[in-house]
Amino acid sequence: MINIQQLSQELGIGIDTLRVWERRYGCPKPQRDRHGHRSYTEEQRQELGIVRKLQDLGERPGNIFALSPQQRQRLLEKRVTDRAPADDDLRQLALTLPIVELTIALRHRLSSSGLYDFIHKTAVPLLHLLGYGWVEGSISIAREHFISDLIESMLQAELRRQAVAEEAPHLLFLNLSGERHRLGLLMAAALFQLEGCRSRLIQEHLPLNEVAPLAKELAADAVALSFSGQYPELKAKKELVELRRKLPAQIKLIAGGSALKNKVYLPGILLCSDLHQIPDIRKHLFGAAQQGQKEQP
Amino acid sequence: MINIQQLSQELGIGIDTLRVWERRYGCPKPQRDRHGHRSYTEEQRQELGIVRKLQDLGERPGNIFALSPQQRQRLLEKRVTDRAPADDDLRQLALTLPIVELTIALRHRLSSSGLYDFIHKTAVPLLHLLGYGWVEGSISIAREHFISDLIESMLQAELRRQAVAEEAPHLLFLNLSGERHRLGLLMAAALFQLEGCRSRLIQEHLPLNEVAPLAKELAADAVALSFSGQYPELKAKKELVELRRKLPAQIKLIAGGSALKNKVYLPGILLCSDLHQIPDIRKHLFGAAQQGQKEQP
DNA sequence: GTTATATTTCTGTCTAGGACAAATAACCAC
DNA sequence: GTGGTTATTTGTCCTAGACAGAAATATAAC
Numbered sequence: 197m198i199n200i201q202q203l204s205q206e207l208g209i210g211i212d213t214l215r216v217w218e219r220r221y222g223c224p225k226p227q228r229d230r231h232g233h234r235s236y237t238e239e240q241r242q243e244l245g246i247v248r249k250l251q252d253l254g255e256r257p258g259n260i261f262a263l264s265p266q267q268r269q270r271l272l273e274k275r276v277t278d279r280a281p282a283d284d285d286l287r288q289l290a291l292t293l294p295i296v297e298l299t300i301a302l303r304h305r306l307s308s309s310g311l312y313d314f315i316h317k318t319a320v321p322l323l324h325l326l327g328y329g330w331v332e333g334s335i336s337i338a339r340e341h342f343i344s345d346l347i348e349s350m351l352q353a354e355l356r357r358q359a360v361a362e363e364a365p366h367l368l369f370l371n372l373s374g375e376r377h378r379l380g381l382l383m384a385a386a387l388f389q390l391e392g393c394r395s396r397l398i399q400e401h402l403p404l405n406e407v408a409p410l411a412k413e414l415a416a417d418a419v420a421l422s423f424s425g426q427y428p429e430l431k432a433k434k435e436l437v438e439l440r441r442k443l444p445a446q447i448k449l450i451a452g453g454s455a456l457k458n459k460v461y462l463p464g465i466l467l468c469s470d471l472h473q474i475p476d477i478r479k480h481l482f483g484a485a486q487q488g489q490k491e492q493p
Numbered sequence: 494m495i496n497i498q499q500l501s502q503e504l505g506i507g508i509d510t511l512r513v514w515e516r517r518y519g520c521p522k523p524q525r526d527r528h529g530h531r532s533y534t535e536e537q538r539q540e541l542g543i544v545r546k547l548q549d550l551g552e553r554p555g556n557i558f559a560l561s562p563q564q565r566q567r568l569l570e571k572r573v574t575d576r577a578p579a580d581d582d583l584r585q586l587a588l589t590l591p592i593v594e595l596t597i598a599l600r601h602r603l604s605s606s607g608l609y610d611f612i613h614k615t616a617v618p619l620l621h622l623l624g625y626g627w628v629e630g631s632i633s634i635a636r637e638h639f640i641s642d643l644i645e646s647m648l649q650a651e652l653r654r655q656a657v658a659e660e661a662p663h664l665l666f667l668n669l670s671g672e673r674h675r676l677g678l679l680m681a682a683a684l685f686q687l688e689g690c691r692s693r694l695i696q697e698h699l700p701l702n703e704v705a706p707l708a709k710e711l712a713a714d715a716v717a718l719s720f721s722g723q724y725p726e727l728k729a730k731k732e733l734v735e736l737r738r739k740l741p742a743q744i745k746l747i748a749g750g751s752a753l754k755n756k757v758y759l760p761g762i763l764l765c766s767d768l769h770q771i772p773d774i775r776k777h778l779f780g781a782a783q784q785g786q787k788e789q790p
Numbered sequence: 791g792t793t794a795t796a797t798t799t800c801t802g803t804c805t806a807g808g809a810c811a812a813a814t815a816a817c818c819a820c
Numbered sequence: 821g822t823g824g825t826t827a828t829t830t831g832t833c834c835t836a837g838a839c840a841g842a843a844a845t846a847t848a849a850c
Contacts, residue, residue: 216830345695415593497832
């Protein structure tokens with residue numbers, strides 16, 4: 197039994213939105229407490245979690261609520277298995293392995309396969325499985341958060357551990373999409389650093405018009421922004437164009453995130469719709485300079 | 494010119510609250526755009542920033558809005574200088590030093606004075622100066638965020654760098670106060686680790702009833718929670734008592750944060766109202782075991 | 791004087807239902 | 821297919837009132 201505010205926070209859906217959904221689709225139909233305030237059950241929370249995930253995958257509310265809860269569940273399972281080919285090993289890791297062993301297994305994977313493969317073959321599919329995957333109902337919130345926190349801290353440690361050459365290009369990574377989706381940016385930063393750049397990541401949310409002065413003061417060679425799927429596409433474009441205008445020409449601008457899936461062309465802005473493009477982007481921007489970077493013992 | 498949502502996010506004040514303040518105190522009196530929507534100026538943003546900070550320091554809205562903007566500003570300056578004795582060196586660091594040099598200066602302080610002194614003599618007063626200190630109007634948001642981000646990453650690196658003995662007590666640090674105030678918990682974690690504990694920090698927001706199972710699964714020896722000043726005191730107490738009930742007796746419970754400033758006594762719960770108490774708490778909980786911990790090269 | 795309990799004031803968050811811009815889909819011409 | 825219009829969907833804002841829970845103050849008891 198939770199109130200509307202808690203529900204809103206846990207799901208990342210606005211309070212107004214929850215109320216208007218109830219009005220329009222009749223769907224999150226909460227009980228009322230003795231003061232007439234909405235009171236949601238754990239079951240409703242889970243149901244809305246599925247709705248939220250379908251929405252993230254591009255489905256629209258009108259269509260989602262036209263389905264029954266069972267249909268929604270099936271649809272989500274289908275979408276997830278379509279996108280993240282079910283590696284059974286990873287599946288077991290995500291869903292059932294005790295977290296102490298899971299920690300060890302992840303560290304092992306990182307050290308045996310290297311950062312590049314770790315990101316592409318472990319972190320990305322694992323997070324995908326987590327984000328959309330506890331449809332099966334068996335993962336606790338604590339487990340979900342613990343695992344993403346773990347991956348985040350592993351990546352940050354790697355980012356710090358790698359030494360880069362003094363004269364390497366200096367990239368500034370910024371997150372504009374609220375607090376969520378920090379991991380996408382972090383992975384991009386790690387991959388760029390692997391390509392011989394110096395990545396500097398700022399987690400806190402910055403107003404757009406403070407970005408250009410900061411980049412100048414830091415003498416960055418490029419600024420990289422990430423827009424989550426939630427971010428309205430047009431807004432993202434406008435902001436990018438404006439930032440490009442404010443930024444000196446010698447500072448490059450890189451944009452990524454699922455909000456920019458359509459391969460629109462914006463002058464002077466490099467789109468990175470897939471982490472796999474990073475090596476090419478790096479070459480395109482800074483030429484084929486020193487690729488290998490030393491690692492500290 | 495920003496809308497109410499942006500203002501709410503940047504200040505950490507709810508939309509409803511902003512509207513009700515306008516209704517009651519007539520104070521954030523925004524212009525309206527052509528649709529009748531509220532539109533705030535940069536100046537108003539700054540003014541409300543001061544209000545917010547006074548509130549954090551314990552002042553109540555009714556009293557704050559009874560003052561003129563100038564009086565508010567003066568009051569805040571007084572409160573800040575009272576609390577953080579103005580170290581001119583640090584002041585210059587926070588307010589005027591170019592951030593590149595600032596980074597170097599901070600790293601230098603850390604390596605020369607050690608983690609303990611760095612936290613107590615640099616990080617705490619610096620953050621205080623930042624959090625309440627850009628009253629002087631001269632610090633940009635970007636600078637504020639950059640510096641706290643920098644300190645956070647330095648502390649996290651230290652946390653990871655320090656090796657602790659296998660058999661050291663295992664502490665689990667959790668943040669219940671939303672996304673802000675991560676730094677207080679991080680500093681506590683670092684200080685406990687310095688006292689020979691193994692600190693594990695989880696940044697993401699967890700529902701209270703998931704805490705006990707997680708602590709059990711991780712075989713933690715203690716759980717440490719932080720409640721920010723915003724957190725209602727009674728709620729914090731209730732939640733602590735409930736958590737204590739759910740947690741096995743052998744897992745200790747430590748609570749900190751400015752929400753618990755009144756030294757109430759709760760059975761089975763250790764209050765840590767000041768970072769300086771940490772060495773004592775550690776001794777009290779786990780005896781005077783191996784104090785020194787090795788550092789990795 | 792201190793501690794406990796009741797009363798009052800203050801403050802944030804909830805409610806309803808309407809409005810409407812921005813985002814997206816559907817359509818149509820080229 | 822590509823570009824531009826129209827229709828629909830969807831999230832966020834609006835007003836203004838209600839009221840619970842927190843904090844401050846007053847009152848009583850030791």
